[in-house]
Amino acid sequence: MNQDMAQQHATAEGGPPLLPVSEGTTRLSHTVPRLLVEDYITLPFNVELTWRQSGLLFLGFSLAFSWWHALSWLGGDPLGVMARLVIAGVPLLGAGLVGWLHPLGRPLEQWLLVLWRFWRQPRYVVWQPHPAWRRLVEQLLERTDGPASQGEEESRWDE
Incomplete structure (x- = not known):
């Protein structure tokens, strides 16, 4: 029985399709249903x-x-x-x-974990940019504004 006939026979019987494994050989494929039922x-x-x-x-x-x-x-x-x-x-x-x-x-x-995480978080959070972002923004501003003055040591973020 060649591969095409085996495939037609398997699907006609209502079984799972045959998958080619290598040249001239086939195997049955079967998927396990996912049941969302607790044991x-x-x-x-x-x-x-x-x-x-x-x-x-x-x-x-x-x-x-x-x-x-x-x-x-x-x-x-x-x-x-x-x-x-x-x-x-x-x-x-x-x-x-x-x-x-x-x-x-x-x-x-799960609710106890959420409650515990809520109690562990600080009540007030102050946003500060990451140091890498600061450097990137300062480099971009230097490119757009021209070269920064040599004596300027203060960052634009500290204004």
Whole structure:
């Protein structure tokens, strides 16, 4: 079967087109569809979590467990156990909020990053040209105005 007949046969069957690899040989091409669907982990009691959510919960449970053991000095009396539960529940609650809250369709960690960047930026910004631009503009002005005077040490930018 020559190459033209193989190409016609492959496209007539509804399959992917044959691509020439080298002289006289062909191969099938196949494109993998891009699915914008998250993968889920199914847990007991019909609970489905995404990989992101399960990773965040694992991190939250790990931190809560380590904080629980680190707070063992609070004692075993009811007040100490309640204090340990509340303090050790903070990372678990934080992981749950980050895992499930999506304000305006974006994950919470993206909003926290935007908020952090906003707080880190200065309130007032003074624009100054880059030194390379200064030199370029001064050279251009010297060409258009003629040669600058020899005694002039002050830049045009400092006026």
